[in-house]
Amino acid sequence: MTLLSLRDVTIHNGVSGRDVVGGVSFELTPGKAVGIVGESGSGKTLTCRAVLGILPEHFTVAGGSIEVDGRDVAGLGRKEWTALRGSTVSAVFQDPASYLNPSLKVGNQIAEVVRVKKGLARRAAKRRAVELLDAVRLRDPDVIYQQYPHELSGGMLQRVLIATAIAADPRVLIADEATTALDVTVQAEILDLLAELQERTGLALVVVSHDLAVVAQLCDEVLVLRAGETVEQGPVERILYEPRHEYTKLLIAEHARYGLDQVRELAHVA
Numbered sequence: 001m002t003l004l005s006l007r008d009v010t011i012h013n014g015v016s017g018r019d020v021v022g023g024v025s026f027e028l029t030p031g032k033a034v035g036i037v038g039e040s041g042s043g044k045t046l047t048c049r050a051v052l053g054i055l056p057e058h059f060t061v062a063g064g065s066i067e068v069d070g071r072d073v074a075g076l077g078r079k080e081w082t083a084l085r086g087s088t089v090s091a092v093f094q095d096p097a098s099y100l101n102p103s104l105k106v107g108n109q110i111a112e113v114v115r116v117k118k119g120l121a122r123r124a125a126k127r128r129a130v131e132l133l134d135a136v137r138l139r140d141p142d143v144i145y146q147q148y149p150h151e152l153s154g155g156m157l158q159r160v161l162i163a164t165a166i167a168a169d170p171r172v173l174i175a176d177e178a179t180t181a182l183d184v185t186v187q188a189e190i191l192d193l194l195a196e197l198q199e200r201t202g203l204a205l206v207v208v209s210h211d212l213a214v215v216a217q218l219c220d221e222v223l224v225l226r227a228g229e230t231v232e233q234g235p236v237e238r239i240l241y242e243p244r245h246e247y248t249k250l251l252i253a254e255h256a257r258y259g260l261d262q263v264r265e266l267a268h269v270a
C-alpha cells in the first residue's frame with residue numbers, strides 16, 4: 001500500500017519564472033523511510049511543503065503528481081487540506097520553539113490538536129495528550145503537561161512537537177531538519193525515537209537533512225538533491241557504498257569526519 005507517491009514533481013517560482021525543483025519522484029509505504037539530502041537551497045523544504053499543501057506564495061506544483069494515501073492532492077481545497085494535514089501527513093521542523101505558543105502550557109497545546117483533529121472531549125483529550133508525552137519518552141508526562149515551552153530544553157521541545165505531530169495518528173511524518181539544532185547526543189535520542197515510532201506504529205517517514213549521516217541512520221531509500229534536481233537516488237546501502245555521482249561522493253567524504261563510518265557499519269550489520 002503506497003502512502004505517499006511523488007511522480008516527477010516540479011515546483012515553479014512564479015516570481016523568478018524558474019523551476020526550483022525539477023522532477024522529484026519517490027514512493028513511501030508503511031513503516032518505511034525515505035531520506036532527502038542536499039545542501040542548503042537544494043529544494044528539500046519546498047518538496048516537503050508541496051506534500052503538506054503549504055507552499056509559500058508564488059510557488060506552485062507545476063508538473064507531475066503528488067498522491068497522499070491514494071489521493072491526488074492537485075486541486076484540493078483549503079478545507080480538504082486542513083483535514084488531510086496532521087491526520088494523514090504531518091511534519092516536524094527545525095526550531096521547535098517557534099511552532100509552540102509561548103504563553104500556553106505544552107500539554108494544552110497537544111490536547112487542543114487532539115480535540116480538533118480527533119474530536120475528543122476536553123478530559124479525554126487531556127488524557128490522550130499525557131499518553132502522547134509518554135509515547136515520545138518524556139519522563140513525568142503529567143508534570144511536563146503543565147509546563148510552558150520556555151521551561152523545557154530544545155530536545156524536550158522537539159519531543160513535544162513530535163507528540164503534537166503524531167497526535168492525530170498520521171500515516172506519514174515529515175521530519176525536516178528536525179534534529180539539526182540539537183546537540184549530537186540529543187539528536188541521536190530523537191532519531192532513536194523516530195525509529196521506534198516507525199517500528200511500533202508503522203509510521204512512514206520522510207527525513208530531510210543536509211546531513212547524510214542522519215538520513216542514513218533512519219532511511220531505506222535516499223534522494224540526493226542539488227539545485228532542485230535529483231542527482232542520485234537509491235537504497236541507502238547502495239548510496240553509501242557505491243555512490244555514483246560526484247556530488248554524493250562529496251557529501252560522503254564530508255561526513256566521514258562526523259562519524260558516517262560508524263553509521264555505515266551499523267547499516268552493514270543491519
Ligand SMILES: Nc1ncnc2c1ncn2[C@@H]1O[C@H](COP(=O)(O)OP(=O)(O)OP(=O)(O)O)[C@@H](O)[C@H]1O
Pocket residue numbers: 020038039040041042043044045046047056057210
Ligand atoms: N518563501 C520563499 N520565498 C522565496 N524563495 C524561496 C522561499 N522558500 C524557498 N525559496 C528558494 O527556493 C529554493 C529551494 O529552497 P528550499 O527551502 O526548498 O531549500 P532546502 O534544500 O530546504 O534548503 P535549507 O536546507 O536551507 O532549508 C532556494 O533557492 C530558496 O532560496
